[in-house]
Amino acid sequence: MNIHEYQAKQLFEQYGIPCPKGAATSSRDEFESCIDSLSEGLVVVKSQIHAGGRGKGTFTDGFRGGVKLAKTKAEALEFANKMLNNTLVTIQTGPAGREVQTVYFTEGADIEKEYYLAILMDRATSAPVVVASTEGGVEIEKVAEETPEKIFKAYVDPTIGLQAHQARGIAFKLGFEGKQAGACAKLILNIYKMFWENDADMVEVNPMISMPDGGVSALDAKVSFDSNALYRHKDIVAFRDLNEEDPKEIEASKFDLNYIALDGNIACLVNGAGLAMATMDIINHCGGEAANFLDVGGGATAEQVTAAFKIILSDPKVEGILVNIFGGIMQCDVIAQGVIEAAKAVSLDKPLVVRLEGTNVVQGKKLLADSGIEITSADSLADAAQKIVDIVAAN
Template structure:
């Protein structure tokens, strides 16, 4: 789960990370009012979307008076920003963050991520801030600083100081950097984050350190114990297909293909998508209905897949261990009858009660294409999609 910049800053500030003063705005009037509250003679109006590279997309504006703030807010609100992270569809701006301008002397990159290979929190830092970490790695690989934190011990002050020294900070800034780095680590650990990124962490002309931008992502599976974090979720910034599925307890990731997938088990889902590609098709989604594939759950899965207008065929691939194929077959029949399916459907069942499940599909009288192996199912799904596309043309 991602959150907005202003939300991440508010959370990090609670752990001692220094941030610039700012305020939220939902209209041009509010934006100008926030600037007056902050005072000063220069402000930054920032579009709040779940994406980096907002500046390159025109989502960050420096303003010097009420007129410029009004015009910037009026232009940004309701606008769709397209960045390399949003994809061509972009994300719509519904809120702005008005922040006091900062006198920037230099920029630093600071990130905390979960290194799953080594099962450690890893700190990634660079003296070349203001760029995406991928750009820094490509253009200035020697500037990357990596520090793994021992899980049983946690991050120690000496590690934070080592990072600060390697970043080339002056003596008077080391303790400030130490406080900011340790604050980020505590926020990461105590709020079940999967990523904390400050880019840039700036050194001001006055020698202070300020987190000028901040991003945080969280483990959705831990949000039941972090209700104050879960409340920060902004569904307007999420793929509506994924939101629909998540609200119904389904693991779903939307893709750009046209063959919808309903599968139990993440590994089987990945293998099925690979086989669809191998057969010459493109999967429209990753959908894992999990171990409890009841008829009701299967129906919900069908509705989630069909919420994508790009789906032109569906492949159901179930290996029943905890599940039973007859339950799944009943769910498939109910879904097809209730939804009035207009596109080809291929079903492959294997495992517990497979013969009973196949009999239910066969006796349903519905135009369901069956398959016995994964390879056969993928081939039939792609061929059915092609035949249906040819008929439509």
Template sequence: MMAAPMASRAVLRGLRGASGRHLFLDKSKAVCLDPRRWLNLQEYQSKKLMQESGVAVQRFFVADSSSGALEAAKKLNAKEIVLKAQILAGGRGKGVFDSGLRGGVHLTKDPLVVGELANKMLGFHLTTKQTPKEGVKVKMVMVAEALDISRETYFAILMDRACNGPVMVGSPQGGMDIEEVAARTPELIFKEVIDIYEGVRDDQALRMAANLGFKGPLERQAADQIKRLYDLFLKVDATQVEVNPLGETPEGRVVCFDAKINFDDNAEFRQKDVFAMDDMTESDPIETEAARYDLKYIGLDGNIACFVNGAGLAMATCDIIYLHGGKPANFLDLGGGVKESQVYQAFKLLSADPKVEAILVNIFGGIVNCAIIANGITKACRELGLKVPLVVRLEGTNVQEARRILSESGLPIVSASDLDDAAKKAVGSIGKK
């Protein structure tokens, strides 16, 4: 199958900054689904939110200069220090800086070394398996106390449709991809459905702690951390809080060593402080500009621009273009409440991309008025002086009026009867390669 990889790719390209994964559970296994995520927080920002909710994390400081990193290392007064470059991408430990330094994560017992390493990180580009080829410029480092981990577990709280609310998911097998654990040993995946009115009960927290393998006094300590993580989950309107690993130290402490937090975008109006932390400097400029107009845009590597309403329809459009031998240039979802100005801005973004050789508009007017789309299209074509072929397929509310507007515009717009016809015409307009 050729279409499926394109759909998966579109979703994966939307995951900027190593977000967590949603787990949908049945009685025997967990299935992972990667969500599209707009709010990206640096590691130190997530740890700060956890710290403010009383969750046990490593002591840490952040610095934007080598002298600041050295001062932070001295202030920690720790046996061992870990220095981490702060970028919104995974694989930092195996990354390479254009300064020549290898690895974005370093351990040392000497505070002086922290300053030297930070000097080779800050202001330089770090390239990992998840960054662009040119890498990402490091502007901040986290200087943290390094703790030994005697045992690693996995714990998450997430929203689960099957349970109509939040669910705790845990496994004594932490420090690895949870989907691998679910596939190989589903019996090691434990879940507890949380009553949204009661919250996490003591018996649930203790049972989960026991299932994670904590024993003796550590069981109560882990249960307390679980309840605090749920408090954080509610406090910041999260859709997921994933801790991997939730570890146990040789000294008998339960510590959250790494966390990924997903947020409900609809709660932005009451989580202004959290959303103000969003670091947009690493985002694609086109995606950032699109977000200003409530457009969901993901750039791809092809040459046929997709202009669609609804994520499912957008993915189907990308797939059918691929099926007919073309390559989508983007994944652009207009959403439901479309305005004429949004249509204009969408065309402005698409036509500014030098890779675009044709544009395919595929709109289903359910709650969207097709006439609004048609007016936006004609306005954009005239004012932007569109130079590439434009194929339009409209169906649904007020579609006859929309077709009249397009046909009487005098513009070289190619109409399509259905999605398959639209994809064929779009691909044919530039020739199959």
């Protein structure tokens, strides 16, 4: 789960991580009071959306820059008014962009040098890793590719946590000296504490800055959380912004379905993430394009399957449906029952190809055959994919 920068900064404050003072609002009426709550001087006006590349983004009305530096209060108000409820397109949003529903004002910072800092879980070592670079404010992937010697890492033993000497080591490698190295190490240790205690997937600070007064500060914050651990973090769940999510994905999550909207016209309903991906792949191979990724999971009920059907059919692009179930923990008769109930409940008017295999397959196939619903059945994955692609192409 992702959160906004202003929410991440609230967590930073709780953990004593220095960052510029700021105030966020979704209401134009509060712009002035937000700006007034900051010290006089430069104000940074920041669009709050769950996507990177905001600074270099462009709004659909032509206004450039989702992050702007204002020299005066009047200028800050002008920028904020242009951003709010405007649609920002960045390299990460796709061409449709995202509507800015919250604007975040922060005090301008006196930047001496920019750095990159992130903490994430490293799959290869099964442990958290601190990643830092002297090249801040730019794309870290590019730094990793072109100048890997400028990236420093510290692997953490999760049972004892990040050690002070590791944080100091990173600070010295970044070129910090004296007291400022201590301040940088403290910032890194506190970010680790926040990362671990809240089950974050990743905390990225780009840039972290050094300041002429000897301080360090987290200028930006991108934080995401392990969705499997949200059950023990009610305060983090409260940060969830449904405006940032596809309504169909929100509906799916209510039923514990794993749904991701895609661009094609063939909806798929599959059990298991690997098979769901493979089903998308083979639809593509047969000349079609999947409208979604949908994994109904291990022990889906008839109710969940009905919900899944409603969700995929609410996508106007869908011209055909492929159900591909290989029952293990999932029983084919349960899926079949769900398909039948769903077809009745939503008055199904799109072509439907069903391929069933696995636990209770005989009962499942019989249920479908006896249901009176128009279903094209398929015997293999290739057969199923080819059938739905051909049917949709013919219509």
